[in-house]
Amino acid sequence: MPRLYLVVLLILLAPVVDAQPLPDDFPRNRLVFSHHADGTRADYDLWTVCPDGTQFASLLVEPGYQIQAAVSPDGSTIAYAAPADSSRDVFTRPFWRGEAVNLTSHPADDTEPAWSHDGSQIAFFSDRDSERPDLYLISLASGEVTRLTENDLHDGGVSWTPDGRALLFTRYFPGEGDASGAGELVRLDLESNSEMVLTALGGYNGSPSVSPDGQKVAFHGSTEEGAELWEVNMDGSTARAITDTFIDEYSPVWSPDGRWIAFTAGTFSDNRGTFDLWIMRADGSDRRLITTAPNTEAWPTWQPGDSYCR
Numbered sequence: 001m002p003r004l005y006l007v008v009l010l011i012l013l014a015p016v017v018d019a020q021p022l023p024d025d026f027p028r029n030r031l032v033f034s035h036h037a038d039g040t041r042a043d044y045d046l047w048t049v050c051p052d053g054t055q056f057a058s059l060l061v062e063p064g065y066q067i068q069a070a071v072s073p074d075g076s077t078i079a080y081a082a083p084a085d086s087s088r089d090v091f092t093r094p095f096w097r098g099e100a101v102n103l104t105s106h107p108a109d110d111t112e113p114a115w116s117h118d119g120s121q122i123a124f125f126s127d128r129d130s131e132r133p134d135l136y137l138i139s140l141a142s143g144e145v146t147r148l149t150e151n152d153l154h155d156g157g158v159s160w161t162p163d164g165r166a167l168l169f170t171r172y173f174p175g176e177g178d179a180s181g182a183g184e185l186v187r188l189d190l191e192s193n194s195e196m197v198l199t200a201l202g203g204y205n206g207s208p209s210v211s212p213d214g215q216k217v218a219f220h221g222s223t224e225e226g227a228e229l230w231e232v233n234m235d236g237s238t239a240r241a242i243t244d245t246f247i248d249e250y251s252p253v254w255s256p257d258g259r260w261i262a263f264t265a266g267t268f269s270d271n272r273g274t275f276d277l278w279i280m281r282a283d284g285s286d287r288r289l290i291t292t293a294p295n296t297e298a299w300p301t302w303q304p305g306d307s308y309c310r
Helices: 003-013
Strands: 031-035 045-049 057-060 067-071 077-084 087-094 110-115 121-126 134-139 145-147 154-160 166-173 182-189 195-197 204-210 216-223 226-233 248-254 260-269 272-281 297-302
Touching: 031 067, 057 077, 067 297, 077 110, 087 110, 110 154, 121 154, 134 154, 166 204, 216 248, 248 272, 248 297, 260 297, 272 297
Parallel strands: 067 110, 154 204, 182 204, 204 248, 226 248
Antiparallel strands: 031 045, 031 297, 045 057, 067 077, 077 087, 110 121, 121 134, 134 145, 154 166, 166 182, 182 195, 204 216, 216 226, 248 260, 260 272
């Protein structure tokens, strides 16, 4: 079946999945996410949905993987990673249709863009100067690229602090001998260029998301038993799990007002899984399923600014 027909069919069949009454503080901002539009899993496209499960619609449907979207602080522009020749680059484009701009245009892989809160810079990861990804900044005014980390480890998954002074990301530390390695959260101070490891939990702790007040970091902690959502204070104290379920949960993102967290959850089967978008209060209560469309919805992010949801 042609992909265009599948896209139309998904829009028509996408249900309102949660009929629970909406509380007064329920978020009105849209979510943007990556979605498999067909069963071949050959493509990820960018879609949007309201947190109550309505207005499920495509934003960008093209061949290849369009993933890891981030929305500008004014809500007008999307940054995302997409194929470019034999590599991946960071692109930007208007939220509702428009021409894409290749922002990084480099033969290496450039991925995981994250807007600064003043909208002037985008952080991203690239292996342009090493075998493993390091963290970079690009100025949207000048196009100048600055390398922020330089090591032989693997860095990934970045989030800004609201004041723009620091970045949170995951670094994978290999184990010694037969011991397994660990992915732990690192905070990089941009003024001093100093780093602080925030977690020492073992397993893989990824997809950090800084709360709007800058006090906490939500992330997923993954072990052999599965993946749950966690939070830790900005100084590294009081790491605690905020979910405890039978399904795997990944990629938490705070709502713009800090009261809710959207995330991806599902189960793996034969190394292939089906994952949906969920929302819950920041303390882990009032869990609500957002999507039940076929295949997988992943890497959610919020559209800041005004919204017409609900």
